Amino acid sequence: MYSFTSFAMQLNELNKDMEGVIPQTDCRLRPDIRAMENGDIDLASEEKKRLEEKQRAARKNRSKSDEEWKTRSLPLGPRWFQQGPNPHTRSQDWLFSGGYWDRNYSQLPDIY
Structure with missing residues (x-):
């Protein structure tokens, strides 16, 4: 388990019912990680x-x-985040800009 806890290993699990729900850029779809886990x-x-x-x-x-x-x-480029002042700390940060939960992944690049 590569020194990961059971909880950490479960976070990377990929179930069949996730297909079409998660974006094709999701790290759980990385072929190198899948091969290592196998x-x-x-x-x-x-x-x-x-x-x-x-x-x-x-x-x-x-x-x-x-x-x-x-x-x-x-x-390519940041789709769901943009840089701006954090409303709580007022320092530069990455802020969620919305759109991820719309599940419109048709314009995502083929990164794997």
Whole structure:
């Protein structure tokens, strides 16, 4: 259990009834983590390398674009959070901007 408590391990469980309810960007769908949890360390390592290369390519493509990364019209960028002053501490923070619970995940990027 990788030194996790039973509770922590259950947080990463993926049930069939979650399909279509959670966004395809949910970390429970990460193929490298799934492979590691299933005990396939070689596949987990390969998947992690593949995901890192995919992230590097996406970052390179974003840097070529004139558009700002955080713009909501882009396929990537903060969708459900924006930076702003925390109403309680008045310091810069990430604030929930809504939309997540609408379950409209049609415009999410393929990150895995």
